[in-house]
Amino acid sequence: MRTSIATVSLAGTLPEKLRAAAAAGFDAVEVFEPDLVTSPLRPAQVRSLAADLGVRIALYQPFRDPDDVDPARAARVRDRLRRKLDVVRELGCDLVLVCSSVHAAAVRDDDELAAQLSALADDASAAGVRLAYEALAWGAHVSDYRHGARVVALADHPALGTCVDSFHVLSRGDDPDGIADLEKVFFCQVADAPLLGMDVLPWSRHHRLFPGQGGFDLARFQRAVLAAGYDGPVSLEVFNDLYRQADPGRTAVDALRSLRYLADRTVPGTLPAAPVPRDWAFVEVAASGAGLPAVESLLTAFGLRRTGVHRRGEVDLWTRGPVRVVVNQRSAQDRARLSSLGLEVDQPHALAERARDLLAPLVHRPVGPGEAEIPSLVAPDGTWVQFCSTAPEWRDDFVPVPAPADVAPQGGFTGIDHVTLPQPFAGFDAAGLFLTAVLGLQAGELSEIPAPDGLVRSRPHTSPRSPVRIALNVGPTSATLRGRPLTGGHVAFATNDLVAVVDGFLAAGGRALPVPGNYHDDLAARFDLDEEFCESLRRRGILYDRDERGGEFLQFFARSVSREFFVEVVERRGGYAGFGAGNTAVRLAAQRVAPEED
Ligand SMILES: O=C(O)c1ccc(O)c(O)c1
Numbered sequence: 197m198r199t200s201i202a203t204v205s206l207a208g209t210l211p212e213k214l215r216a217a218a219a220a221g222f223d224a225v226e227v228f229e230p231d232l233v234t235s236p237l238r239p240a241q242v243r244s245l246a247a248d249l250g251v252r253i254a255l256y257q258p259f260r261d262p263d264d265v266d267p268a269r270a271a272r273v274r275d276r277l278r279r280k281l282d283v284v285r286e287l288g289c290d291l292v293l294v295c296s297s298v299h300a301a302a303v304r305d306d307d308e309l310a311a312q313l314s315a316l317a318d319d320a321s322a323a324g325v326r327l328a329y330e331a332l333a334w335g336a337h338v339s340d341y342r343h344g345a346r347v348v349a350l351a352d353h354p355a356l357g358t359c360v361d362s363f364h365v366l367s368r369g370d371d372p373d374g375i376a377d378l379e380k381v382f383f384c385q386v387a388d389a390p391l392l393g394m395d396v397l398p399w400s401r402h403h404r405l406f407p408g409q410g411g412f413d414l415a416r417f418q419r420a421v422l423a424a425g426y427d428g429p430v431s432l433e434v435f436n437d438l439y440r441q442a443d444p445g446r447t448a449v450d451a452l453r454s455l456r457y458l459a460d461r462t463v464p465g466t467l468p469a470a471p472v473p474r475d476w477a478f479v480e481v482a483a484s485g486a487g488l489p490a491v492e493s494l495l496t497a498f499g500l501r502r503t504g505v506h507r508r509g510e511v512d513l514w515t516r517g518p519v520r521v522v523v524n525q526r527s528a529q530d531r532a533r534l535s536s537l538g539l540e541v542d543q544p545h546a547l548a549e550r551a552r553d554l555l556a557p558l559v560h561r562p563v564g565p566g567e568a569e570i571p572s573l574v575a576p577d578g579t580w581v582q583f584c585s586t587a588p589e590w591r592d593d594f595v596p597v598p599a600p601a602d603v604a605p606q607g608g609f610t611g612i613d614h615v616t617l618p619q620p621f622a623g624f625d626a627a628g629l630f631l632t633a634v635l636g637l638q639a640g641e642l643s644e645i646p647a648p649d650g651l652v653r654s655r656p657h658t659s660p661r662s663p664v665r666i667a668l669n670v671g672p673t674s675a676t677l678r679g680r681p682l683t684g685g686h687v688a689f690a691t692n693d694l695v696a697v698v699d700g701f702l703a704a705g706g707r708a709l710p711v712p713g714n715y716h717d718d719l720a721a722r723f724d725l726d727e728e729f730c731e732s733l734r735r736r737g738i739l740y741d742r743d744e745r746g747g748e749f750l751q752f753f754a755r756s757v758s759r760e761f762f763v764e765v766v767e768r769r770g771g772y773a774g775f776g777a778g779n780t781a782v783r784l785a786a787q788r789v790a791p792e793e794d
């Protein structure tokens with residue numbers, strides 16, 4: 197599959213956009229007219245810059261309102277096109293995208309429309325250029341791709357074909373399978389989008405996403421395009437308010453990753469298989485300075501013990517049963533934060549190829565003599581994801597510490613339940629794509645949670661066959677919160693007996709996040725809970741949820757260690773699969789009232 201991206205999808209000036217697309221590895225670009233018109237570079241200069249960078253200019257766009265009921269104005273359109281054809285030839289490009297008209301004078305008669313488009317195609321072909329007609333979802337007369345293709349067929353001109361754009365097809369709920377029957381697909385644009393119940397025009401202009409980041413079935417769309425015999429570039433045309441201001445280099449990498457992942461979903465097996473994580477190996481917390489004793493006393497209160505010290509020092513392994521927390525003091529930061537996730541996978545090295553194809557090459561931490569090589573990825577937010585083989589070699593890097601004499605408090609952990617990673621404002625969708633494409637996790641439902649200082653968006657990513665679950669959180673703006681981050685990262689340990697764990701934690705001097713009494717009053721009203729049970733939750737500050745099938749969820753939060761890190765313990769009963777999203781607002785408000793440990 198040849199890959200392309202529209203310059204409108206990237207921030208910056210035209211040369212910056214071209215450089216970002218080329219550096220990421222795109223084969224081609226679509227030049228969006230406003231990017232050229234506002235550039236000091238003449239078309240021939242753009243052509244040679246693109247040639248130097250090794251990207252082809254696959255398309256020039258858009259040519260708007262190509263037809264008009266008024267003959268004089270229709271003649272004016274031909275003149276407008278001729279001038280553009282000069283530009284297009286200077287650019288070294290041979291395809292122009294023509295949008296269906298949106299103006300009041302749009303031709304409503306298909307024969308007349310076909311005749312006008314055919315006249316434009318005459319002029320184009322005389323210049324060695326072809327026209328790709330695109331039905332905009334909000335077109336005045338032509339708004340669906342079948343109608344557009346009918347007009348193209350009526351015109352029956354070799355220089356006139358169809359441009360299919362997934363947004364215009366899928367936003368209207370049109371069946372994409374019919375694309376397979378189109379005879380002349382000249383160009384293919386893809387964009388994903390969140391499924392918002394809003395008008396198509398603002399939806400398209402502000403909310404488009406890269407494939408895999410939204411709710412459209414793009415693999416199905418793409419299969420239909422392939423079945424139509426199309427073998428030109430697949431081009432990302434993503435109008436998005438955030439990507440218009442983000443770093444174009446990063447956006448282009450995320451964009452190409454999304455396209456390669458789409459190719460794999462369209463024709464499974466295009467990429468090497470995703471790694472299947474079997475379980476958590478560990479979570480790593482970076483903590484130095486004042487952050488270190490805060491983390492250590494929290495872990496101690498939860499019954500974890502320092503059981504190993506890394507051969508090269510400054511990194512400790514804390515364990516309780518199957519829960520393993522690596523505390524890394526080599527961090528320059530004072531505040532504790534979740535810095536790395538260790539996943540057990542069968543063949544850590546088999547990941548390399550897929551990760552490289554998805555522009556997430558494996559990295560290796562410097563290792564000392566005899567230490568385990570742990571291939572790792574760096575997620576877009578900087579979190580390391582380390583792949584540990586099931587044989588616990590990585591643990592051999594830790595010199596065992598003699599077990600302390602004290603007995604661990606009652607009630608043990610069964611493992612790590614999930615982690616959340618807070619994302620920078622513009623990084624949420626890219627991080628989600630990383631988890632699904634590279635790690636093979638499945639994205640769940642987006643929740644929007646009201647917190648005292650703003651809405652927090654949260655999406656879980658789960659593994660169908662393992663306990664690896666990662667939720668991503670993000671605030672709504674970059675200038676959040678009068679200086680406070682909206683939400684920290686956290687790890688949730690799993691237990692079968694939360695009451696015992698909490699009692700042990702409190703007896704060991706741990707501090708609970710204070711949960712308002714109003715919450716438990718509301719709980720008693722919402723669920724028909726046994727009074728004694730409700731009281732036991734209230735006393736311990738335990739939150740509760742129940743799903744439609746009667747599965748239950750109990751969650752307990754310790755006071756945050758830092759603005760960036762806190763610990764939760766959860767108990768799942770009866771197959772509850774969620775994350776207590778309904779309780780998150782209470783947790784966020786409670787953390788605002790009683791922030792990190794002082
Ligand atoms: O929003 C628009 O006007 C617009 C322009 C060109 C396109 O290819 C498109 O899909 C939308």
Ligand SMILES: [Mg+2]
Nearest residue numbers: 330361385433
């Ligand atoms: Mg388009």
